[in-house]
Each structure stands twice: as C-alpha cells, then as structure tokens.
Amino acid sequence: MALEKPYKDIPGTIIFDAEQSRKGYHLNQFCMSLMKAANRERFKANQRAYLDEWPMSEEQKQSVLDLDLNRAMSLGGNIYFLAKIGATHGLSFQQMAGSMTGMSEAEYRDMMLAGGRSPEGNRYLGEDGDAQPHHQPQGQAGKKVEV
Amino acid sequence: MAKITASVYTSHVPAIGAALDLGKDQEPYWQPVFAGYDYSKQWLKDNTPDVIFMVYNDHATAFSLDMIPTFAIGTAADFAPADEGFGPRPVPKVIGHPELASHIAHSVIEQDFDLCIVNKMDVDHGLTVPLSLMCGRQDPVHGAWPCPVIPFAVNVVQYPVPSGRRCFALGQAIRRAVQSFDADLKVQIWGTGGMSHQLQGARAGLINREWDNAWLDQMIADPRACSQVPHIDYVREAGSEGIELVMWLIARGAMADVTGGAKPTVKHRFFHVPASNTAVGHLILENT
Numbered sequence: 001m002a003l004e005k006p007y008k009d010i011p012g013t014i015i016f017d018a019e020q021s022r023k024g025y026h027l028n029q030f031c032m033s034l035m036k037a038a039n040r041e042r043f044k045a046n047q048r049a050y051l052d053e054w055p056m057s058e059e060q061k062q063s064v065l066d067l068d069l070n071r072a073m074s075l076g077g078n079i080y081f082l083a084k085i086g087a088t089h090g091l092s093f094q095q096m097a098g099s100m101t102g103m104s105e106a107e108y109r110d111m112m113l114a115g116g117r118s119p120e121g122n123r124y125l126g127e128d129g130d131a132q133p134h135h136q137p138q139g140q141a142g143k144k145v146e147v
Numbered sequence: 148m149a150k151i152t153a154s155v156y157t158s159h160v161p162a163i164g165a166a167l168d169l170g171k172d173q174e175p176y177w178q179p180v181f182a183g184y185d186y187s188k189q190w191l192k193d194n195t196p197d198v199i200f201m202v203y204n205d206h207a208t209a210f211s212l213d214m215i216p217t218f219a220i221g222t223a224a225d226f227a228p229a230d231e232g233f234g235p236r237p238v239p240k241v242i243g244h245p246e247l248a249s250h251i252a253h254s255v256i257e258q259d260f261d262l263c264i265v266n267k268m269d270v271d272h273g274l275t276v277p278l279s280l281m282c283g284r285q286d287p288v289h290g291a292w293p294c295p296v297i298p299f300a301v302n303v304v305q306y307p308v309p310s311g312r313r314c315f316a317l318g319q320a321i322r323r324a325v326q327s328f329d330a331d332l333k334v335q336i337w338g339t340g341g342m343s344h345q346l347q348g349a350r351a352g353l354i355n356r357e358w359d360n361a362w363l364d365q366m367i368a369d370p371r372a373c374s375q376v377p378h379i380d381y382v383r384e385a386g387s388e389g390i391e392l393v394m395w396l397i398a399r400g401a402m403a404d405v406t407g408g409a410k411p412t413v414k415h416r417f418f419h420v421p422a423s424n425t426a427v428g429h430l431i432l433e434n435t
Contacts, residue, residue: 011349015306016306028207029212093346094162113421
C-alpha cells in the first residue's frame, strides 16, 4: 500500500521527503562540501571538474551549473543544502528564494515588504493564485512572455 | 528540585543574525524587528535562568544527509558557533550543561522518546539567533551568554518531521525530566523557528499573518488542541518551512498548565512581517 502524500497538490512546492532525499543524496552532499572555504575556491575555479568528482546525475550537475534551483529541487535537492551554492556565488538567501519565482530581486523584495505572498489561490493546484504553474514566471519576466 | 520557570518562543531567521553582526539593527528595515525584543531583553536580565533548554533545528550544518536524527540533545561542555559558509557568527561560544543534559536524556529515553545523544556539535543560526535577539550583541571573546544552554535539535528539514502531537508529548516528558533533577535550578525552555515562510519554488515568499496569529492564540490558550494540527495544515497555510512551528509545541508542552498547574502568564507577544522571507513571531510565557 502506498504512502499517503497529501502535500503533492500544493502549487510551486516540492516537499523534501525521504524519497526526494534518497534521489538527492549526492547532490546535497556536494552542496555540503561547499561549507569548506578551500572547496568553495576549487568549485569556483572549475565547476564542471568539481562536480565530476561526485556521483551525481548529469541533470543534477547541469542544474547546479545553471543555478536552476527549481530544477535542482525536483531532482532531490533541499533548499538548505542548495543555499550553500548560492552562498559560494555570494547570493543572499532572499536572492535565491526570489530566483525560483522568476521575479527580479527588487520585485521579490517589494513583495515581501508588502507583507509577502498571499496564500489565497495558492493552497491547492488548480486554483488561480500567483504561485500556480500557469502563472510562471512571475513579475516582469512573465509579462514579457505574454507579449 | 529543578523547575521550568518560563518558556520563550521566537523565530530564528539567519538574516536577523547577519543584520545584528553587521551593525544594521537600527536601519529602518530591521529596527522594528529588534524593537519587538526590547521588552524581552530586559525581561531576561530580570529573570535570568540557570539553564536554557533550547529547542531549535539545524539547517544542514552539524547534520548533513549522512545522519538525520529526529531529536538530538547536546550533552557537550560547550558548542562552537558553526561556519555556515560565510565564516562563524561573531558571537560567544555556547556553554552547555552536561549534567542536566545527560539527566534529561536518561529520563526522556526512559519515557519512550528515543533521543540521539550528541557529545560534539557546532551550533548554527537556529540556536544563536534566538540568543542574540534575547541578549543583544555580545562580544565573541569578552562577552558571554547569560547562562548555560542545552541544545535540542529537531529534524524539520526532511519530511516527515515529528508531529505536533509528538512534540507536545515530548515537552511534557522534558518537564518531568527537569523536575526530577536533584538541584535547585531555574530552567527556561525556548521553542524557536517559524512563523509562516516558504523558501522554495514558485510559492516562495508565502506569508500567512491570519493563520500565524490564530495558531498563536490557540497555542497559548489550548495547546492540546493546537498540537493536533496536522503537518499538511502547516505546509499549506504557513509554507513548507512554516512547519518549524512544531518545535514551539515542545516548549509549550513543558509548561505547568499542561499537567494540571495554573495557566501561564503572557508576558510579551510580538509579530512582524517581514524579516527577509519570514514572518517573525515571539512570545514569552511565565509559569505562575
């Protein structure tokens, strides 16, 4: 009998459960290695070579090279681990969180200053809130796509 | 006999620590956050305990994916502030209380909570930011935290995290453990993390002010009912990282009213949006 995973129907959200953790073990442990300054330098000097030292899938490596955090999460990454890649590149947590929405840094910061993203329409897939798949990317990036 | 005198609840947003460390705490963005703790700093000076039992979570710092303990108690003599990728925070070393920590571990395991015992561990912003908020800036070398701290780390990173119900029961076990310690220690229990926030995906930036405050109301007045809130409600309403709030129920479970004592006094309550990506909540409850 399958496990019950009621969190699968929340838009724009990947819950890091035991299954995701299993998929992302090496990806996340690679991130963990960036806690050491010497490793951060080696990674920045040649990202591809550093990644090739880890038994990660090619997709996982590419998501790191592209700094595509949504993709990395779908492949088993966890945000607290992935944040170490951002820190290596000098990005703040807010910049990283914002990057997953498609919004510019200023747009995301302004949304937070205005009280954050509303849960309205964002609780279940199929509603019409700004985090729903049919409203991506958000902000000006999304408006350009529509033109 | 040791006793739990009060519980303190607060968010532990890393950017708050960075703002304080970089001297930005009086900037317009941060000033309202720190102002919410002015009362608390004085309260802690007037009510300094002998030990703080600190419920927090590690954020891929001391625990990688090599080991993921659901509940881990720090029994070391001291704990160094961790390097989370930017160098360690410039704050004092955290002094532990090995005797009380080992006693609690023994008692709580006998009460059927299978704790992981940690004799060596660095502590990240989850533990040091609450201390900074409640004590203000402290010199890393010449300064000191006001008393020993027992770190108690809860896994809220990999799902499933422990349920609110389990955390609430654990708080009661910790209360019994403290009360069976044979020295007259005043112990505060702090629950940290939350409130609503989501740090990932297209839904990043979610804040739910109404839900947070309704949850706080219930946690104060009817913690048993609050402990029944299922995981999915936290995730859906308060964001994927809002689930950290289950840690507050450990502290709440250790208060006197849960086992037939008097209701606690609400000494202070504060709520502010935003601190970086997060809704900041803070509460002080005193046993009377």
